C-alpha cells in the first residue's frame with residue numbers, strides 16, 4: 306500500500322504540490338495524469354524518496370519514506386522518466402550493471418533482454434540505441450527487482466505502438482501477480498486499458514481521483530469522460 310498524507314512540495318518558496326492525501330491499495334494500478342508541469346514527476350519523486358516533501362508524510366507498505374530510513378527502499382522498483390546509462394556500455398552490460406547495483410541475479414538479464422525485444426541487439430552500445438530502445442532498457446531495469454510496488458514515470462514515452470501494446474500486456478501480467486503499480490502517462494487509452502484508478506493532477510492539486518470503470522460510465526471513452534469535466 307502507498308499512503309500520502311497531506312503531502313505538499315515547494316520549490317524556491319513556490320508551492321508546486323498542495324496538501325495531497327490519497328492511497329493506493331495492494332494490487333491496485335493507479336494512473337497519474339495531468340497537464341505538463343502539473344506535478345506528476347514531483348509526486349513520483351517524493352514517492353521514491355528522491356524529493357523530500359515540504360510537509361506531510363508518505364509510506365510504502367507501512368515504511369516511512371524518509372532519508373533517515375532504508376526499509377522503504379526494498380518495497381519498490383522504479384523506472385525514472387530519464388535514466389542515465391553509462392554510454393560506453395552495451396545494452397547487456399547496462400542491465401548487468403543495474404543487476405549488480407540492485408543485488409539482483411545476473412541470470413535474469415537474458416530473459417529481460419528477450420522480454421523487451423533487445424536480445425539480438427544486446428552487444429550494441431546504449432548510446433546508439435534509439436529513444437524507444439533506451440526506454441525499453443529502462444523498463445527492463447525496473448523489472449530486475451521483484452519488489453511489491455512498481456513505480457513507472459512515463460513508461461510509454463518514445464515507444465512505438467507495438468511496444469506500447471507489449472508494455473500494457475506486461476503491466477497487466479504483473480498486476481495479475483498482485484503488484485501495486487503507479488505509472489504516469491499522457492495517453493488516456495493506456496489508462497483505460499490497464500489502470501484501476503485515475504489520479505488527475507492540475508496545478509499541483511488533486512482534480513480527479515476516481516475508479517476508471519466509474520469514469521467510463523460518463524463517456525464513451527476516458528478522453529470524452531475527462532473533457533466533459535473540464536468544460
Ligand SMILES: Nc1ncnc2c1ncn2[C@@H]1O[C@H](COP(=O)(O)OP(=O)(O)OP(=O)(O)O)[C@@H](O)[C@H]1O
Pocket residue numbers: 316317321339340341342343344345346347348
Ligand atoms: N527540482 C525542481 N526545482 C524547481 N522546480 C521544479 C523542480 N522539479 C519540478 N519543478 C517544478 O514543479 C512543477 C511540476 O513539475 P513536474 O515535473 O512534476 O511536472 P509533470 O506533471 O511531471 O510535467 P510533464 O508532464 O511536463 O512531465 C513544474 O512547475 C516544475 O517546473
